[in-house]
Amino acid sequence: MNALRFGLAALPRRPLLALAAWSVPEALPSALLGVAVARAVDSGFLAGRPVVGLAWLGVLLLAAGVGAIGARQVFRRLGDVVEPFRDELVRRVVGGALRRAVAGQPDDGAVVRLTRQVEIVRDTYAGLIVVVRGFVVTVVGAAVGLMSVAPVIGLLILPPFVLGVAAFVATLGFAAERQRAAVRTDERLSATAGAVLAGVRDVVARGAEEHAAAMVAGPIREQAAAERALAGTAALRTLCFAVGGWLPLVVVLAAGPWLVRRGLTAGAIMGALTYVLFALQPALSRLMSGLGGSGLRFVVTLDRILTASTVVTASAPRPVAARGYDVVLRGVTFRYGPHAEPVLRDLDLILPEGDHLAIVGPSGIGKSTMASLVCGLLSPASGSILVGGAPAGVMPGTRVLIPQEAYVFAGTVRENLLYLRPGASTVEVEAAVEAVGASTLVDRLGGMEAPVRPDELSAGERQLIALARAYLSPAPLVVLDEATCHLDPAAERVAEEAFAAREGTLIVIAHRVTSAERARRILVLDGVSPDLGTHAALLSRNPLYRELHGLWHPGLIAGASPTPARPSPPVKPSALPGLPALRRAWPSDPADQGQPHAV
Structure with missing residues (x-):
């Protein structure tokens, strides 16, 4: 009828x-x-x-x-x-x-x-x-x-x-x-x-x-x-x-x-x-x-x-007034397909508003999957994910995700930067460009009104434009999923420190050890029992984190404080002693496949 x-x-x-x-x-x-x-x-x-x-x-x-x-x-x-x-x-x-x-x-x-x-x-x-x-x-x-x-x-x-x-x-x-x-x-x-x-x-x-x-x-x-x-x-x-x-x-x-x-x-x-x-x-x-x-x-x-x-x-849920922008995961399990092994299993996590979290772990362990879950792009098989007290998918404007392959569209530099905040003033746009270290790139392109041709930009240049766009957005939660992997360590440091100083919450899928060291807390995903703690605490108690950190700093002795050093080139997880057997037992995360990783 x-x-x-x-x-x-x-x-x-x-x-x-x-x-x-x-x-x-x-x-x-x-x-x-x-x-x-x-x-x-x-x-x-x-x-x-x-x-x-x-x-x-x-x-x-x-x-x-x-x-x-x-x-x-x-x-x-x-x-x-x-x-x-x-x-x-x-x-x-x-x-x-x-x-x-x-x-x-x-x-x-x-x-x-x-x-x-x-x-x-x-x-x-x-x-x-x-x-x-x-x-x-x-x-x-x-x-x-x-x-x-x-x-x-x-x-x-x-x-x-x-x-x-x-x-x-x-x-x-x-x-x-x-x-x-x-x-x-x-x-x-x-x-x-x-x-x-x-x-x-x-x-x-x-x-x-x-x-x-x-x-x-x-x-x-x-x-x-x-x-x-x-x-x-x-x-x-x-x-x-x-x-x-x-x-x-x-x-x-x-x-x-x-x-x-x-x-x-x-x-x-x-x-x-x-x-x-x-x-x-x-x-x-x-x-x-x-x-x-x-x-x-x-x-x-x-x-x-x-x-x-x-x-x-x-x-569809009625609009829910946000209680801040804390991120809460309760018993989250996710798998790619009804018969696949879980990528994440019974994960509990509380991320207070304004926190700075780095997520580390071997390739394919579930880091990108977790980023997509927090941003509401994926739904857990069981458990709940709340952002500001509302389900993760209800208030998409409260977060911004920058993946490894940043998206830049044909148009002017200004149009690319204003995409998430059309009403921003010229002063605010220039401040965002300066904060993430993209001023030199904008000047080289010809200024704010210069046309952008995505195919003529390098992967790092596209990341800088995407980072400035995200920094300018009003979203109180920013997720960087290896969003600085094509930048050199100095440029990466400028961008991540800018987001750390920015009001709001920051989640970083770590690409280099310095990303983890700059975070207030670090979540180590190992496929069995995730471990959350500070850099020093994880070095003292978590063998996988020590091995990963030692891979980034080859001269580091277990338990010793890290000394400033230029990060070593990325090495595949299979080069890490004792990891191949563990890696074969871990479920594969399709969201991480085909992406270069530092671990």
């Missing part, structure tokens, strides 16, 4: 009136069909005047031409009705998916709704308008013609026809349930198959083809069963068509002698049969095919789209 109400409400009034107006000439052939045949037989051919008979058939031909003009105008205006309806559906699907994402609720069916179901609804919506309008035009024209030929024949034909139509309409609810089941199984199969295909290389590499096939086998069987059940409704439609389409014909033929005794002519009976065979039967067939096939898909698929959007709207 929601889908029907939405479809009816979406009909624009003015284009709909134009369709109705042009349907009048289109109804003319249906109204004159039987009348012309009756007059051609009685007054022409049976009366020995073939010219008169041909003239009446010529009238029917002219009426068909007028009807063709009306049909052409109808189709020309069909887009004015359908396209606004499709645009509204796209807005609902995209808006619903975005609201789910902000609320931390992944929507696996959004893609199939947008790419397939919206198109199904748009096409079937146009088809239904054509079919229903054509059915009404034909039936009204045929009914007027039947009553003009002989009212008694109309009373014989129309009741069984109406009975067949009513029986067909009564089966639509039953068929709709089967269509809903088909749509649900289609979405489940799409989501499962998409997950398997996304990991096809891992499946082949690990020899897990049988496991992958078993994952999709169940959804395939469910969809096949739903499609077979849906096909069973075709038998009911055939029975309804027999009642509404063929029973009137049988009734007229059986009542032929009685009609002749009442004075009806052969032409009148032939005209009545013409209405049945060439007007009512085709109209009923098109109606059953349209409503019973694409019509059911329209109602069920549209209802699915509206339900998803309504659920999102109803379940």
Whole structure:
């Protein structure tokens, strides 16, 4: 019912009136069909005047031409009705998916709704308008013609026809349930198959083809069963068509002698049969095919789209007033896929507002994943993440994330810097550029109004622009996910010290040891038991941190205080004694793969 109400409400009034107006000439052939045949037989051919008979058939031909003009105008205006309806559906699907994402609720069916179901609804919506309008035009024209030929024949034909139509309409609810089941199984199969295909290389590499096939086998069987059940409704439609389409014909033929005794002519009976065979039967067939096939898909698929959007709207959290911008993780577990090993497991962390935290650990251990979770880009499998007392996905404007590959767009330097804070003054922009050490770069590019060509900038230059943009933003929480990895140590120090002095909270995915040493606290991820503490405390108690720190400072003796030294070049974790065996036991974090790391 929601889908029907939405479809009816979406009909624009003015284009709909134009369709109705042009349907009048289109109804003319249906109204004159039987009348012309009756007059051609009685007054022409049976009366020995073939010219008169041909003239009446010529009238029917002219009426068909007028009807063709009306049909052409109808189709020309069909887009004015359908396209606004499709645009509204796209807005609902995209808006619903975005609201789910902000609320931390992944929507696996959004893609199939947008790419397939919206198109199904748009096409079937146009088809239904054509079919229903054509059915009404034909039936009204045929009914007027039947009553003009002989009212008694109309009373014989129309009741069984109406009975067949009513029986067909009564089966639509039953068929709709089967269509809903088909749509649900289609979405489940799409989501499962998409997950398997996304990991096809891992499946082949690990020899897990049988496991992958078993994952999709169940959804395939469910969809096949739903499609077979849906096909069973075709038998009911055939029975309804027999009642509404063929029973009137049988009734007229059986009542032929009685009609002749009442004075009806052969032409009148032939005209009545013409209405049945060439007007009512085709109209009923098109109606059953349209409503019973694409019509059911329209109602069920549209209802699915509206339900998803309504659920999102109803379940989306109300705006929550932030209690500061502290970050709280409670029992957070995250895995990439339902059967994958957790990247993070039962992680608890409290990060007070204004804190400065560095996260260290071997490549693939979950550092970038944790950054994405805090920023609301990923949702935990279990546990909760609160930023300022609100779920991480509810208030996206409260944080800014700079990944390793910084994004710079074509435009001026000023436009790039103002992207997150359009209303910033020139003084504030220049102060941000100076703070992160990007003044030399801006001068070299030609000043604030100089054009930026991203492909002509180095990775480090793109990072400097992104850092200045983030520094200027009003977000009280900044997450640097190896955002300075392409800068030299001196430039990195300037940028990180600028963010540390900036009001707000700072989380740094450490790229060099100096990033960890500058932080107030350090979180060491080892895949088993995360350890949180200061630099000195971790050096004294955490073997992994000592080994990582020793890798950064090769001359460091365990337990000794670090001496100022130029950071050593990045070394892969496999070069660290004793780590290869541990690394093989750790779950891999896809968010870290393919990225250079200092550990």
